[in-house]
Amino acid sequence: MSLKNAFRAATALSVLATSAAYAETITIATVNNGDMIRMQGLTDDFTEKTGHEVEWVTLEENVLRQRVTTDISARGGQFDIMTIGMYEAPIWAKNNWLVPLDDLPAEYDVDDLLPAMRGGLSLDGTLYAAPFYGESSMIMYRTDLMEEAGLEMPDAPTWEFVADAARKMTDKDNEIYGICLRGKAGWGENMAFLTATANSFGARWFDENWTPQFDSEAWSNTLNFYIDLMNEAGPPGASNNGFNENLSLFQQGKCGMWIDATVAASFVTNPDDSTVADKVGFALAPDTGLGKRSNWLWAWALAIPAGTQKEDVAKEFINWATSKEYIELVASKEGWANVPPGARTSLYENANYKDIPFAQMTLDSILSADPNNPAVDPVPYVGVQFAAIPEFAGIATQVGQEFSAALAGQQSAEEALEKAQALTVDEMEAAGY
C-alpha cells in the first residue's frame, strides 16, 4: 500500500471513529402521560437530525419522583435528562443538582415561554428546567344539566354560584352528583385542590415568618365549605377519589361539575372514551371575590442533572423537545389537539390552535395563577398549590390524610384543622424554621 493510500485509509478511519464517538445515547426518565408518550414516538426525528439515540425510562409519577430523587441526591448519574415538576425545580436548583439552562440558542426564543411557567421553573431568574407542557385547573361542567337547572355558567364564576349550581344539579336517585372534587389524601391529590381553593378563600399555608396558618378563620371557612358541599352534592365515597376516579365518573355522566387539571379537557371531550363528549363546557376555577382564583399551576419540565457526562447532547434534546418546531411536528403528525399545551405564548397566538374548544380557557387559567404571589396575603414561599420547600410533600401528605378523614366523616373539620396545625408546627420546628 502506498503511503498516500495508507494516509487516506487512516483519515477515513479516524473520521468514522469520531462520528461514532460523537453519536451518543442519552437516557431520559419520564412519566406516563399522553404528551410524553407521543414524544417518545417522535424521537426518530431527533435521532435523524442529530445522530444521537435516546433511551427512555418511563415510570408512574410517584415511582419516578422517588427514583430520580434517589439518583440525583446520590449523584448516581443514571439519567441525562429527568422529567420533573414545578415543585422540584426550584428546590433542586437551590441544591445545585441541576444544570442551568441559560445558554439556549436564540432561535429557541426563551422569552416565548409563558411567564408563569418560566417563573415557576427558575431560581433567582435563571431557568433550570424547560417546560414541556403546562397545566392549570378549571371547571368542566355539563352544559345540559346546567340548562336543566335553569342556570347559566359565567366564564368566571364565584364559589357561591358553583355551590348553588351543584346542589341544584344533584339528583342522587339517578346517580347524578352536582360536583366531583378530589378527596384522596396526598400532597399532589386532595391537597393540590384544597391549597389552591384555600388561596381563593384568603387562606395561606404560612405567614411571612413561616408560622403555619391552619388555625385561621380562612382555613376553617375553606374546609367547612368543601366538606358541606361534598356531603350535599358530591358522589359517595369521595374521600377515595383522585383524578382518575373523578375522570371516570365524569365520563360516565355522573358529575355535573368537575374542577381539576386542564389536561382533562381533552379526555372528557373525546367521544371514544366519554359518554358526555358533546355536552361539556369550561369555566375558570371559582373565586370568592378576594382577588385570587382557586386554580393551580403545574408544569412537567425537562431538566439536566448536574454531573451528567452528556450535558451537550442533553441540551440538544431539550432544545428539540421544547421548541416551537416540535409543536409544529406534533401538529403535522397528530393534529393540533394533541400538541403539548401550556408552555409557549406563540401556541396561543396560532390561528390553528385557537379552534380547539378548551385552548383559550386553558391559557386564561394558566395566566390567572401566579406562583410568586399565590395567596391574598403575602407568603414566604413560591408555588400555588404547594410551597416549594423540601418539607412540604411530607407535611402536606399528613395534612391531606386529616382532611380526607374529615371528608369521610371520621372527624370534624375543626379537629382536622387542629391536628394539621399541630403537626405542621412540629415538622417546621424540627426543620429549623
Added chain:
Amino acid sequence: MARAVTPQRKALNTAIAWGIGLLIFFPILWTILTSFKTEAQAISDPPVFLFFDWTLENYSVVQERSDYMRFLWNSVIIAGGSTILGIIIAIPAAWSMAFVPSKRTKDILLWMLSTKMLPAVGVLYPIYLIFIRMGILDTRLGLVVVLMLINLPIIVWMLYTYFREIPGEILEAARMDGASLKEEILYVLTPMAMPGIASTLLLNIILAWNEAFWTLNLTAAKAAPLTAFIASYSSPEGLFYAKLSAASTMAIAPILILGWFSQKQLVSGLTFGAVK
C-alpha cells in the same frame, strides 16, 4: 381408618374450596379480562364481565411502545440467576445447620430472618451508594446479587426445614462408605431433598420475579425487568386501565404458566414434612 364423609359434606367442602380459590384468583382473572376491553369498557359502570367486544388492540399498542422481550429477558436472568446463586450458597449452610448444629444455630437462624424485618427503603441509600462505587447500577449482575441476598434467609430456612426431615444416619452411612463432604452433599443429600429444593427454587423464582422495590430503584434503561415494564403503564393522570392490564398480563403470563406446570412440585414441596 379414614373418617366417613357423607357425599353432601364432600360436595359442600368442594364448593367452599372452589369458592375460596376463585375469590383469590378473581383479581388476576379481572386483569386478564380487562386487557381485552377498550378503555371505555374497562371503566364502565356497571362493569361488563364477559359480554363485550373482545379486542387485542391493547396488546398491539403495548407491543409497539415497549420492547417486551428485553424486559422479559432481564426478568428471566435476574429471577433465575439470583435463585440459583442463592441455592448454591444455601445448601451448604442449611446442611451444617441441620446436621452439625452448634449452640448458636437457632440464634443464627433467627438473626438471618431478622434482616427481613427492616423495611427495604431503610437501606436504599447505602446500597445505592455501594452500587455507584462498584459501577453496577442498572446491571443485571447487581440485581442478581441483591435479590439473592434478600431471598437468602428464606432459602436457607426452607432448605433447613427439609433437611431436618432427612435422617442423619443415611448421611453417616455415606460417610462410612468413604464419601467426601462434597460427595455427601452432592450425591446423597441433594437427590433425597430434591422435592424440597425444587419447591424452594420455584417459590424463590416467583418471589424474585415479583420483586418490585429493588428492581425499580436500582435500574434505569438497561437492566429493567418486567416490574419496570408494568410501572411504565401506570398513570395517575389518565385512564389507561386496559393498557395497564395488558402490560400486567404479559408480565405475569410466564410465571403463571410456570406455576401451573409445576404446581404438583410446589404443593408437595410446601407440605413436605407437614405431617409427621
